[in-house]
Amino acid sequence: MTRPDKKSLEVAIVGGGTTGLALAVGLLKRNVNFTIYERAEKFEELGVGIIFTPNAERAMEALDPRVLQSFTNVATHASGGTFSFVDGFGERGEDPQSSVEDFLFELHVEEGYKACRRCDFVDQVVQHIPEENVRFGKWLESVETDDNSGRAILTFQDGERVEADVVIGCDGIRSRVRGSMFGTGPSSPRAQYSHQLGFRGMVPLEKAITALGPEKSASVLMHTGPGAFVLTVPLAGVNAMHIEAFVLDKNEWPEFKADSDSKRYVLPATLDEATDAYTDFGPTVRALVSLLPEKIDKWAVFDMLDAPVPTYARSCVCLAGDSAHASTPNHGGGAGIGMEDALVLAEVLAVLSRRSSFDDFVISEALAVYSEVRYERSQWLVQSSRRTAELFTWKDREYRTDVEEVGQDIIARSHKLWDYDIDAMVTDTLQMLEKRLV
Structure with missing residues (x-):
């Protein structure tokens, strides 16, 4: 249905997370x-x-330099410029200040890893x-298409209904937009527990140096081992160390209703629960x-692999x-892949908005192009990120003993993510x- 009376394209972005907000700035730039x-x-x-890898930074720059600047304003470089993998299990010695975690391999990340707090970026x-x-x-309650106007109708829980020419679901792993598109039954596309959980925290850098010594506190380190791993990112700019x-x-994540994702997928935990998981690791990891902190949270990791x-x-x-391709955080690439999505959508919607008229077919075809451009790469990330966790945790016996093969695999996967031609x-x-x- 052609809509020549429309003065301009009207886009509804559902969800104000990092992807939705970056897309919004990109749309502002493109009017x-x-x-x-x-x-x-x-x-x-x-x-x-949060870490944005080099591909993400290039996408942010192309979206609008202000998006990238928003990151660089609050991001700090980790010292050393490399991402080193060490054996956190078979450590030699008992004092973490002098004990030795065998070096396995390292990743070189252009200007080095930069990280910030997610809330500061937002x-x-x-x-x-x-x-x-x-x-x-x-x-949001639902999204439907009006048979008469051909426009999308968004219905909210407060009863309000609004119309838009295009609706973009940036509403996370429990996406209502996705549910409206594909249903919410047991066989519908959805994010599921990846059987990976995390304990996260920011600790004063001085405490880390006191416990580990200056050398182990100065670089990005991945401490690998059977069934678990620990990532440490020193952030000198805020005098803190980020620990994941x-x-x-092996267990299932408990299902219960909650009014936010943070309450549904982040549960209270204790320091004892975290330390018990690493009892057999070396002194540095312990x-x-x-x-x-004594009172911490445990984070369920959901993805859409299955x-x-x-x-x-x-x-x-x-x-x-x-909402499209939730992945585990093992590549550090989920947020960056969202930046790539936002860039493609901004370009697609800019083309649509410049047309003198548009109809249902044109809009559908334009969004189909977005899907075709983004689907294979983002689905690869979901798969590769899950596989990367298996490598970090020595799931394959041959990988545990063949360090060179593990390193080559992880390096190749990382560069496939970082070196993408934006x-x-x-x-x-x-x-x-x-x-x-046409």
């Missing part, structure tokens, strides 16, 4: 009208660490989004875990970020649109 519908009463993110990005483009307290201690879990969506777009509705992705997108939107 595309949008409204963000956020279920919380304000933009809020947990104060955990606080920076939202400064570039006008208040009139955001509506808070809007908990992940454990493979010392690291003991630095975490129940993926068949496409990211249907009609005038599409998915981006975790410019070629945009060029391919525009060429496909030109062919499809």
Whole structure:
């Protein structure tokens, strides 16, 4: 159905996380009208660490330099510029200041790893989004397509209904937009427990140096071992060390209703629970875990490996970020893949918005291009990230003993993520649109 009376394309972004906010800034740059519908009463993110890998930084720059600047404003470089893998299990010695974790291999990351707190990044990005483009307290109930107008109708739990030409679900692992597209039954696409949980925390850098010594506290280190691993990222700019201690879990995650993802997937834990998981590891890992607070949380890691969506777009509705392809954090690439999604969507919607008229077919075809460009790469990340956890935790006996093969595998996977040609992705997108939107 052609809509020549429409003055401009109207886009609804459901969810104000990192992907949705970056997309919003990209749309502002391209003069595309949008409204963000956020279920919380304000933009809020947990104060955990986030890493954007080189591919993500290039996508952020292409979206709008202000997105990348929002990251660099609050990010700090880890000392050393490398990501070293060590044997955290078969450590020699009992004093973590002098004991030796055997070096396995290392990753070199262009200018080095940069990290920040997720909440600090969000606080920076939202400064570039006008208040009139955001509506808070809007908990989505469903998305439907009006048979008469061909537009999407969003229904919220407060009873309000609004229309949009395009709806983009950036609403996380429990996406209501995804549920409207594919259903919510047992066989529907959904995020499921990956049988990996984590204990996370930021500790004063001085405490880490006192416990481990200056050398072990100065570089990004992955302490590997059977069934578990610990990642440490020193952040000199904020005088803190970010610690992520992940454990493979044979149990199921308890299901219960909650009014937020943070309450559903983050449960209270104790320091004893964390330290018990690393009893057989070396003194360095045990010392690291003991630095975490007495009262901590344990984080369930969900992904969509076992129940993926068949496409990211249907009609005038599409998915981006975790709602499309939630992955485990083992590559440190989930948030960055969302930046790539946002860039492709911004380019697609900019092309649509410049048309003198558009109809249901044109919108559907344009969003289908987005899905085709993004599907294979983002699904690869979901698969590779799960596999990477198996390598970190010595799941394959041959990998435990063949360090060179493990290193080559992880390095190859990492560079496939980091070295992605962002410019070629945009060029391919525009060429496909030109062919499809005749």
